[in-house]
Amino acid sequence: xxxxxxxxxxxxxxxxxxxxxxxxxxxxxxxxxxxxxxxxxxxxxxxxxxxxxxxxxxxxxxxxxxxxxxxxxxxxxxxxxxxxxxxxxxxxxxxxxxxxxxxxxxxxxxxxxxxxxxxxxxxxxxxxxxxxxxxxxxxxxxxxxxxxxxxxxxxxxxxxxxxxxxxxxxxxxxxxxxxxxxxxxxxxxxxxxxxxxxxxxxxxxxxxxxxxxxxxxxxxxxxxxxxxxxxxxxxxxxxxxxxxxxxxxxxxxxxxxxxxxxxxxxxxxxxxxxxxxxxxxxxxxxxxxxxxx
Numbered sequence: 001x002x003x004x005x006x007x008x009x010x011x012x013x014x015x016x017x018x019x020x021x022x023x024x025x026x027x028x029x030x031x032x033x034x035x036x037x038x039x040x041x042x043x044x045x046x047x048x049x050x051x052x053x054x055x056x057x058x059x060x061x062x063x064x065x066x067x068x069x070x071x072x073x074x075x076x077x078x079x080x081x082x083x084x085x086x087x088x089x090x091x092x093x094x095x096x097x098x099x100x101x102x103x104x105x106x107x108x109x110x111x112x113x114x115x116x117x118x119x120x121x122x123x124x125x126x127x128x129x130x131x132x133x134x135x136x137x138x139x140x141x142x143x144x145x146x147x148x149x150x151x152x153x154x155x156x157x158x159x160x161x162x163x164x165x166x167x168x169x170x171x172x173x174x175x176x177x178x179x180x181x182x183x184x185x186x187x188x189x190x191x192x193x194x195x196x197x198x199x200x201x202x203x204x205x206x207x208x209x210x211x212x213x214x215x216x217x218x219x220x221x222x223x224x225x226x227x228x229x230x231x232x233x234x235x236x237x238x239x240x241x242x243x244x245x246x247x248x249x250x251x252x253x254x255x256x257x258x259x260x261x262x263x264x265x266x267x268x269x270x271x272x273x274x275x276x277x278x279x280x281x282x283x284x285x286x287x288x289x290x291x292x293x
Contacts, residue, residue: 024256050227078234079190084160171234
């Protein structure tokens with residue numbers, strides 16, 4: 001197990017806050033607006049913010065041509081599928097439940113690591129995975145009957161989580177000898193093109209001028225999600241073991257559930273409160289330093 005540095009911990013706290021409250025913000029943004037188009041506009045506006053960050057920090061944009069193929073697969077597994085499917089899930093489900101389903105990713109990450117990548121988990125890590133899984137089940141307790149009527153939303157979120165888990169492993173094992181910010185920029189650029197094509201193909205007849213609240217949600221996503229949060233996440237995912245990085249962000253769906261309850265009036269039950277304790281246990285299982293003999 002690997003302990004977070006001070007810089008990584010600060011990044012994790014900021015990431016949790018920014019990503020956590022974004023779930024009800026996204027729900028508000030897509031409530032009366034086509035979801036793929038919402039994502040497309042957010043990314044087109046966020047890409048220059050990310051580019052400006054690279055220029056200010058003097059991070060090179062260039063990625064050698066020999067790495068383009070690997071960069072494509074990283075973008076496919078970390079961003080293409082996730083961004084297309086999870087925004088459709090947010091449109092269909094409550095923001096809190098979409099967040100919880102999306103953050104079933106650590107469970108998939110642990111299982112993929114063991115059965116495909118040959119990782120070995122210590123008992124404490126398995127405890128964390130089990131706690132996260134139980135937390136997901138509890139948070140979906142009151143949604144099971146509703147989810148049965150929304151199978152596509154559930155399928156979208158779970159497939160997005162599974163693909164993201166695979167992407168986390170690939171990012172950890174990448175052979176790209178370039179800064180993480182450069183990788184983040186080009187993955188975002190490619191995903192922006194993909195989202196534009198999907199919007200044109202599936203939603204061109206739904207295009208309209210965004211409302212004030214939708215513009216606010218688009219602006220939040222542009223600056224804080226695509227201009228900041230993704231870069232922080234890729235930094236953590238590239239420098240920490242997949243289980244540590246993925247379980248460490250389990251407070252994000254908790255924040256998503258409770259911010260959605262406060263902001264959008266989504267109902268909470270005892271299962272939600274119990275899940276908080278389980279998620280904290282999952283986070284502690286990978287972030288607390290191991291005892292040395």
